[in-house]
Amino acid sequence: MGGILDLLVVAAHPDDAELALGGVLAASHAAGRACGVVDLTRGERATRGNPERRIEEAQRAAEVLGLAMRDNLALPDGRLEATPEARERLAAVIRTWRPRLLVGHGAGDPHPDHDAAARLTREAWFLAGLAGPDGQPAHRPPRRLCFATPRGRRPDLVVPIDVTWLTKLEALRCHHSQVEPGADHRLGDPDPLREAEVFARSLGTLIGCEFAEGLLLDGPTTCVDPLLL
Known part of the structure; x- marks a missing residue:
């Protein structure tokens, strides 16, 4: 199994990709791009939900966003580490799906799993x-970026998502165990959807649109991938 993806997002938890880049993923799918999430x-270890329910929620969100693939490495929540085994397992996914662009968390995030x-x-x-150790052909994505978060640094790239904002919300609502109002959510807001909206609007003001998502450059880059424009 495998293929070629335009964009692969690596997220620590099952709702992180939707919170950070749900609008970009939806827009990329609408433009005919193949996108995936790991x-x-x-x-x-979340206060609400259980592993089985969270995986089901993630798969429903994947359908909403039109993802070509979604995988879960089942590494330990709350104790995530860049061990040699974990590194090789993720590298194998990258070699299999051969994305043109890889996007993940930015360094220095206060959440230890995100960092x-x-x-x-x-x-x-x-x-x-x-x-790979089994002879799997090498593939290093030519571009790598990080997604911006409400408590991270100011983004280097801001992407308008006005046309896909409602799709992003629909995908986030698939994670009902995590976003229902009043949940003891890791974002620290009793209504995570409200915080997501506030953050998206704040980024939108930077480029004159209503809603936006942000990306960080992780080292020098020669150009910005067209799917993010």
């Missing part, structure tokens, strides 16, 4: 440029 953990995911993604990206 969730590193099942979010089993660990940033390191794991960066190291797996490099390792994927080498042939």
Whole structure:
């Protein structure tokens, strides 16, 4: 199984990709791009929900966003580390799906799993440029970015998502166990959908649109991938 993806997002938990890039993923699908998400953990330590329910929610969200693939590595939630085994497993996914653009968490995020995911993604990206131990052909995506978060640094790239904002919301609502008002949610807001809207609107003001999502450059880049314009 495998193929070629235009965009692969690596997320620590099953709802992180939707929160950060749901609008971009939906817009990319609408433009005929093949997109995928790799969730590193099942979010089993979340206050609400359980691993089975969270995976079901993630798959429903994947259908809403039109993802070509969604995988879960089932690494330990709350104890995520860039171990050699985890690094090789993620590198194998990258080699299999051969994305043109890889996007993951940014370093320095206050959530330890997010910070660990940033390191794991960066190291797996490099390792994927080498042939796998089973002879799997090497593939290092030519571009790698990080997604912006409400508590991270100001984004380097801001992408308008006015036309896909409602699709992003629909995908987020698929994660009902996590976004229902009053949940003890990791974002620290009793209504995560409200916080997502506030953040998207704040980014939108930077470029004169209503809603937007942000990306960070992780080192030098020669150009911005057209699917993000």
